[in-house]
Amino acid sequence: MSLAETNLDDPVVSNDDAVPKGKEQRLVTLVKRHSVVVRVTHWVTVLCLTMLLMSGLQIFNARPQLDFGIKTDFDHPPVAIDSDKVDGKARGYVRIGDHRLDTTGVLGLSNFEGRPTERAFPSWATLPGEQDLGTGRAIHFVFAWLFVANGLVYLLWGFATRHFRRDFLPSRTQWRHIGGEILDHARLRFPKGEQARQYNAIQKITYFAVAFGLLPLLVVAGWTMSPGLDAAFPFLLHVFGGRQTARSVHFLAAFGVVLFVVVHVALVLLSGLFNNMRSMVTGWYDVGQERDIHG
Amino acid sequence: MVDRPTTRRALLARGAAVLGAVALAGCEPVTDNPLAKKILGGVGGLNRRVQEAILGPEQLAQEYGLSDVSTTFYANGSTDPDDKHYQSMAATGFKDYKLIVDGLVERPMELTMAELRAMPARTQITRHDCVEGWSCIGQWTGTPLQAVLDRVGVKPTAQYVVFHCFDAMDDGGFSGPTPFYGSIDLLAARHPQTILAYDKAGKPLEVKYGAPLRLRVERQLGYKMTKYIKRIELTSDFKGIGQGKGGYWEDSGYQWYAGI
Incomplete structure (x- = not known):
């Protein structure tokens, strides 16, 4: 138990199995869960992704439609956010193929400085709040550079210390029990004690997919929108099947990240906000007491 | 607690x-x-330095086939300059048009459309990427800017090629419409695909696409590709022109380097 450390703030601090069951005492077993590199790069990533998303929506607003292939279809884009008048009233809508969804107030038409304004994403979701493509792009580039630099530090560190091999690849045992683990997750039963010392298989698979799949895809699709980088690396256009497909992939991957963050934050809340935040700020995580069910 | x-x-x-x-x-x-x-303000410079380090000076933007050409090529920015001189020239098919090339050059010149068309030409089918996010594919024919620069002789102190245009963007400012201008560096200017285009799809440029002469800089975004070129000026810097940022769009907040 060299990793375990007692918490001085709490009245009873013991990892001893001899603590009698049934007593009203809380058992706290703090383990060092996250290294300082993981903690710092995690919060830099949070800042970058927030800024990149909001400035990205500002950029998207300049041409709120998605296309596939090498060029834009101005007459019938596959996906568009727009506004029009229905019975004399301005409406905002999202159109996907032939399906139209009224999104007045949020997408297509929303209030800006108190007046209904035609804009794809609303002012509260974009950076800057007003329509300002030049500043939006500058913010996007600043945080894109920070994101990539931060990501490289994280990846180099993760490979050098075998963090990914150790913590991101599920063990044989974990693969074998993955069905039961999915059920446990669905019932919101989270591992405690010894089992909580490492990421569970669902965590490992998800973090692996985000760190090595979704986020790199997002970055490379972003590069493919650059005419300069397309000239330097022509294969980028072929990989995606055209600049407009890359733009759509960039957009959809960004919403894949949003979906991940929603689930991630929900699970952080459900499995103990304080304990999780403490581990991502100070590094120390309380693995708690083994549940009886596992006994 | x-x-x-x-x-x-x-x-x-x-x-x-x-x-x-x-x-x-x-x-x-x-x-x-x-x-x-x-x-x-500085991140555009970082983008530029990194892309210049990655990009070879001769590396080409992808060229497409005739079947890829956009049926509707979107015309952005000014589409019909107000300038009286421009309009009278347009009425006579730009017979009286003369491109002025001056600044830091050995032999300042005025070139007619006939003289430009008599020079070596390049035809290319390329993708036009707008800063807004859309792309159109078009076929352009024009005189490589490199050939014009060689003809006038660029002085060693020159760093930038500034394009002064006939059109003006109406900002509703006190000083009236703002004359349109833009600039690129000599690296972009000497790139083989950088042309002063006079034909689109084999026909003289329509007014909305920048007649009689517009710039193509294929490794950058559309806002660098000035239309309605009146005069090309070689300079050592562009601080004294417009608001000093190197172009109308740059003065309005866009990055000077538009490779991304």
């Missing part, structure tokens, strides 16, 4: 509050901060 303000819990909460404030405060007030302005 309540009466102990410096517990770890309280410190954590304070730390989280600060992080949250940074993330949520957004950039509205921050963009007015001098340091933030410097960082936001």
Whole structure:
């Protein structure tokens, strides 16, 4: 138990199995869960992704439609956010193929400085709040550079210390029990004690997919929108099947990240906000007491 | 716990509050901060330096086939210059048009359309990427800018090629319409695909596409490709032109380097 450390703030601090069951005492077993590199790069990533998303929506607003292939279809884009008048009233809508969804107030038409304004994403979701493509792009580039630099530090560190091999690849045992683990997750039963010392298989698979799949895809699709980088690396256009497909992939991957963050934050809340935040700020995580069910 | 303000819990909460404030405060007030302005203004230069390090001077933008050409090529920015001189020239098919090339050159010149068309030409089917996000594919024919530069002789002190245009963007400012201009560096100017285009799809440029002469800089975004070129000026810097940022769009907040 060299990793375990007692918490001085709490009245009873013991990892001893001899603590009698049934007593009203809380058992706290703090383990060092996250290294300082993981903690710092995690919060830099949070800042970058927030800024990149909001400035990205500002950029998207300049041409709120998605296309596939090498060029834009101005007459019938596959996906568009727009506004029009229905019975004399301005409406905002999202159109996907032939399906139209009224999104007045949020997408297509929303209030800006108190007046209904035609804009794809609303002012509260974009950076800057007003329509300002030049500043939006500058913010996007600043945080894109920070994101990539931060990501490289994280990846180099993760490979050098075998963090990914150790913590991101599920063990044989974990693969074998993955069905039961999915059920446990669905019932919101989270591992405690010894089992909580490492990421569970669902965590490992998800973090692996985000760190090595979704986020790199997002970055490379972003590069493919650059005419300069397309000239330097022509294969980028072929990989995606055209600049407009890359733009759509960039957009959809960004919403894949949003979906991940929603689930991630929900699970952080459900499995103990304080304990999780403490581990991502100070590094120390309380693995708690083994549940009886596992006994 | 309540009466102990410096517990770890309280410190954590304070730390989280600060992080949250940074993330949520957004950039509205921050963009007015001098340091933030410097960082936001400088990132275009970083993009430029890195792309120039990656890109070979001769590396070409992808060229497409005739079947890829967009049926509707979107015309952005000015589409019909107000300028009286321009309109009278347009009425006579630009017979009286003369391109002025001056500034830091050995032999300042005026070139007619006939003279430009008599020079070696390049035809290319390329993708036009707008800063807004859309792309169109078009076929362009024109005189390589390199050939024009060689003909006038660029002085060693020249760094930039500035394009002065017939059109003006009406900002509704006190001083009236703002004349359109733009600039590229000599690296972009000497690139084989950088042409002064006079034909689109094998026919003389329509007014909305920049007749009689418009720039193509294929490794950058559309806002660098000035239309309605009146005069080409070689300079050592562009600080004294317009508001000093190197172009109408740059003066309005876009990055000077538009390779991304």
